[in-house]
Amino acid sequence: MYPVTQTTEHPSARTCIDTIHSTIAGELGVKTWQVKAAVELLDGGATVPFVARYRKEATGTLDDAQLRELDERLRYLRDLRDRRRAVLEAIDGQGMLTAELRTAIDAAETKSALEDLYLPFKSKRRTKAQTARAAGLEPLADALVRNPKLDPQREAGKYLSQEHLIGDPADALAGARAILTERAGQDVRLVTELRGRLWRQGRLRAQVKPGQEAAGAKFKDYFDFAQPLQSLPSHRVLALLRGEKEGVLALDVMEADPRDPEALSTARARYEGAVARSLRIDERVLRSEHQPADAWLAQTVRLAWRSRLITRFAGDLRARLFLAAEEAAVRVFAANLRDVLLTAPAGNRCTLGLDPGLRTGVKVAVVDGTGKVVATDTIYPHAPARKWADALASLTRLARENAVELIAIGNGTASRETDKLAGELIAELNRLNPARTVARLVVSEAGASVYSASALASAELPDLDVSLRGAVSIARRLQDPLAELVKIEPKSIGVGQYQHDLTPKMLDRSLDAVVEDCVNAVGVDANTASPALLARVAGVGTLLSENIVAHRNVHGPFAKRSDLLKVPRLGAKAYEQCAGFLRISGGAEPLDRTSIHPEAYGVARKILAAAGASRNDVVVSSGAVAALEAQEFTDEAFGLPTVRDIMTELVKPGRDPRPQFATAAFAEGIDKISDLDVGMVLEGTVSNVAAFGAFVDIGVHQDGLIHVSAMANRFVADPHEVVKSGQVVRVKVLDVDPGRKRISLTLRLDQERS
Template identity: 40%
Template sequence: MACSILYVERCLLVHWKSATLKNIRSKLKEKAIRAAIEVFAKNLKQLLLMSPLKGERILGIDPGYTNGCKLALISETADVLESGVIYPHGRNANRKEAEKVLVQLLNKHNCRVIALGNGTACRDTEMWLTSLFQAGILDSRSIRYSIVNENGASIYSCSTVATKEFPNMDMNLISAVSIARRLNDPLSEYVKIEPRHLGVGMYQHDVNEKMLTDTLNDVVSECVSFVGVDLNTASLSVLKHIAGLSEKKAEKIIEHRTKKGPFKSRKDLLTVRSIGEKTYVQCAGFVRIEPLSVGGALTNPLDCTWVHPESYQLAETIIGKCDLKISDIGKARFIQSIKEFSTSEQNLKELAATHKLPIDRLKFVLVALQRELLQDYRLDLDKRPLFKQGLTRLDELSIGDVVTGAVTNVTHFGAFVDIGVERDGLIHKTHMNNIELSIGDRIIASVQKVDMQRRQLGLRLENMLEETDTSFTLKAE
C-alpha cells in the first residue's frame, strides 16, 4: 500500500514538473515573440521614415548575372523615363556595351544619382561601377551611388498593384523602378509591399502572423499620417493608410480626382462619396494640397500646411496679430514674424484664453506656421541615404581602422552596418557604448575583427556621425 502511494506521489510530481516546464516554456516563447515583433516594428518605422531624395533624377539598377542588370531611370517626380537591360556579368557578359549604355543613359537624361539594389550580384556590379570611376569613365565629382534595400522588390513586381501601375512594362524591369523610387521617396514605395518582406526584423516568418500584421499595419499608418500626403498625387497604397480612410474610401478619392480633376482644397473631400464629416475631421490634418498640383491656384494657403482645418480660425488670428497676410505663408519674413510672436509667453496665454484651447495645441499651430512651404517632416529626423563613389574591399581593412557607415538593421544582439565593403559589419551590443542605434543612423566605428575565411566583419561603435557630408569615407589609421 505504501509503495502504491509513493508511486502515485512520484507520478504526480513528474506531471507537475512537466506541466510547470511547459508553462515556463510557453511564457518564454510568448515573450520572445513579443520582443521580435517590437524589434521589427521599430526597424520598420525607421525604414519608412528615411529622408526622401527630392529634385533628382535617379537610375535604378536591379543587379543580376544570367538575366543581366535591369535598369530604370525615373524623373524628379518618379515617372519612368527609360528602362533597359545590360550584361556586365555572367556568361552573357558584354562589358563594353554595358558601359556604353550606362553612360549614354546618364548623359541623355542628365542623371547624377544611381540606386543600386543590394541583392544578387550587387557587389560585382558595385566593383564594376568602381572600375568605371577609377578609369574616369564615370565622373566621381558629380555621379554618386547608394546601396538600396531591394527586399520585396521582386514580390512587388509580380503584384496586382504593380500590374495596375505598369500594365505595359516587363515584370523584370518593374523591380528596377521600385529600387529607384525607394531612394526618391522610401515611404511611398515601401508601403506597397507587405512589411514582413522588407527584411528589417528577425524571425518575422516564425511569429504569430495576425499579431505581427496588426502591429506592422499600425506602424505603417502612423508613419504615413506623420509624413502626410498630397491629396492630388498620392497613390492608393499610401492613401489607404491615412487615419480615417480605408481602401474603399481611398479608391473613391482617386476615382473623384480622375473624373473631376485635382482637389482645390481640403473641403473638396466632402464632395467625395463615402467621405462624411466624421471621416473628413479624422483625415484632413494628414492630407494637403500642394500648389504645383493645382497650377499654383490655392483656394486657401493653409491647405498646404499641417494646420488642421479645425484650427484655421486660430491660425488666421495669429497671422492677423503679426500683421501678416495668409498669402505670405512659407516666406522667410512670415516665418520669422511667427517665430518672434511665439517666444512671448504673454501672447500664448492671451490666445489660449481667447480661444479656450490648451497651450500644446496652440504651440503645434505656431510650429506648423513656422515651417517652410511643404517642408517634409522626415528631414527633421536626419535619416538621409549614404552615397558612395567607390568600393573598399574587405581584405583592405585592418584591426583598428576607423570607418563610417549607415545602420541597415538592428536586433537584440547588435546592429548591422554598411561601411562600403562587400558585406555589412556587426556591432555587437557589448560594443555599442550604451548608445541606442536605429536604421539609417550614420556612425563612426572601429574595426575589431576581420575574418576573411568566414567573410565576417566585427565593429565597435565610436560615435555618431554628425557631419553634413552624406558620402562614405574610410579613415584608416
C-alpha cells in the same frame, strides 16, 4: 467638443472595465482618466494618429506609441476578461468552483495562467481519477495517506470489482494514485506557488538530438545549454524554439541547472516536498521508507510532480517565454520598419535604378525627379555574357541623356559586381564632366519582386515588362522610401528577426500600425499620392483611396481640403480623421498645406494676425511666435497643447520629420572582406538593428556587426537608443573572420581589439 458616451452597465461590468483602465494606466505610467478618454475616442471610431495629433487635451497628450500600446493591451485584456467569464461559468457548471479557485481565476493576469488554472477541469473525456472515484477507490487513497502502516497490496485487495474492471490490487492502486495526483493538480494554492517558484528559479535546458550535430551546426551554441528562465533574452528564446522546431534541439524546463546534479536534486526535493504537504503525506517518505505504504506514497508524490505538474507548468512557462520574446521581436521589427520608412528621402533627383542579375542580366530604369519612368534597358555585364564594355557604354549614355544624379543598386544576386560597374560608370561620368557629381548607394531590394508581379504594379506601370518593374521600385525607394515601400507588405521589407516564428496576426497588426503612424507623421499630398499611400492615411483605407484618385482623375486636382467631402463615400467622420494629414499645395486656402486641422483654422488665423502675417501668408518667424503668449489663444475647444502645435507648424509649415539625405563615403580600395584590417576606421550605413546589436554596410558586400556592448561607453539596453536603420555611422574594425564571413565593429573609435 469631446462628448462622452453615456451607457447603462451592470455594476460588475463597470468594475471590470474600470479594472482594465487602471491596469493599462499603471503599465503606461499615466492617469486612469487619460486611458478612459483614449478608450472612448478609439471605441468611437477615432484613429490613433488622429487622437495623438488632434485630441491632446482629451487624452492628456498621450502620444502615438502610448496609444498603440494602450490599444494592444485593451484588446488583450478584453479578450482575457471574456475568457475568464467563460472559464468561471464552465467550472461553476461542473459544481467545482470554490471561493479559492474563483479568487485565483480573477487574479490571473495572462491567458496562459488562466488556461493553466482551467486545465484540470477542461477535459471532455472522463479522467482516470473520475473513473477511480466512480469505482469507489477514493477511500483507498485516503486510507493509505492517513495510515502509512497499511500494506498497500493487502489494502487494495479489498477494492477488487468485476463491475469496475478492477481485477487485481495493481489496478486499484493505480486508481488511488490517479485520485491523489488530480488532487495535487487542483490545489490552487500549490499550483500558484510552484508555478511562480519554477518561473523564478527554473532553467530552460537545451541538448542536441543524437545525429543532428552536423545538420544543426548553426545551433551549436545550444548543444549543451541551460539558462534561468527569467534571464533568457528574446532572441535566444526564439533561436532555441526554432532549433526545437527544426528537430535539432530537445528543450526541457528544469528545476535547476541539470549540469549540477546536486543542485538539481536539492531543488527537485523542495518541489516534491510541497506536493507531499499538499496531499497531507509526511515528507519523510521522500527520504526514507520505513512503513509499508511509504514507498507507494513517495512514488505517488514524485509522479505527481515529475509526470504531471512540472510538465503542465513547462507548457505554461514556455508559452510565457514565447509571448515575451514575441513581443520583444515585434518591437524590434516595428522599430526597424519605422526607421526604414522614415529614412531620409533623396528627393526630386533623377535616379538610375539597377536590379542586379547574372544570366538574366541587370535590369535598368531611369526615373525623373517626379518618379516617372523615362528610360529602361537590360544589360549583360556579368557571366555568362560578360558584355562589360557594352553595359558601361549603355549606362553612360542613359546617365548623360537624363542628367542622372543618383544610382540605386539592388542588394541581391550580383550586387557586388554591379556596384563595381556603377563605380566605373561614375568614374567615366567624372572624366567626361569633372564638375558633375553622381553618388551611388546600395538599396535593399526586399519585396521588389513581390511588388513587380502585383496588381498595383500592373496598374502603375502597365506598359512595362514585369522584369523591369523591380529596377523602377529600387530607384524610387531612394527618392522617397516611404511612398514606395507602402506598396509592399510590411513583412516583405526584410527588417525583422524570426518573423516566420511569430504570430502572423499580431505581427501584421503591429507593422500596419507602424506604416500608418509613419505616413501620417510625414503627411500626404492629396493631389499626387498613389492609392497605396492614401490608403494608409487615418480614416481613409483602400476603398476611399481609390475613390479619391478616381475623383482626382475626373475632376482634376483638389483646390482645397473641404473638396474632399465631394469624394463618394467620404463623409464627415472620415473627413475629420483624414483632413489634417492630407495636404494641398498651391490651393485656395494657404493653411491646407500645413498639418493644422481645418477645425482649428480659426485659432491659426488669430495667431497669424497677432504675428503680423498677411492673409495669404502661413509662415511666421520664430521670433514673432516667441513674442506671443499661447494662453491668449486657448478656448473651450483648443487648449495649450493644440495652440503650441499650431504655433510650431506656422514657423515651418508642412515640415518633414525625416532627416536630411546623406550617403556613406565608402573607403577607396576597400570593396571585399579580405581588404579589411583590424583598427580601420570606416564609414557605413546601418542596414538593420537587432536586440543584440546593429548590422552595418561598410561597402564590402558583407555587413559587419556592432554588438550592443560596443555601442557606447555606457550600458545600452536597446540598440535603437544609439542607432537607426539607414543612419550613416563611423565604425572601427575590431575583428575579421573571412572564413566565417564575420566582421566585428565598434562605435567606440578608441576601443582596442577585445
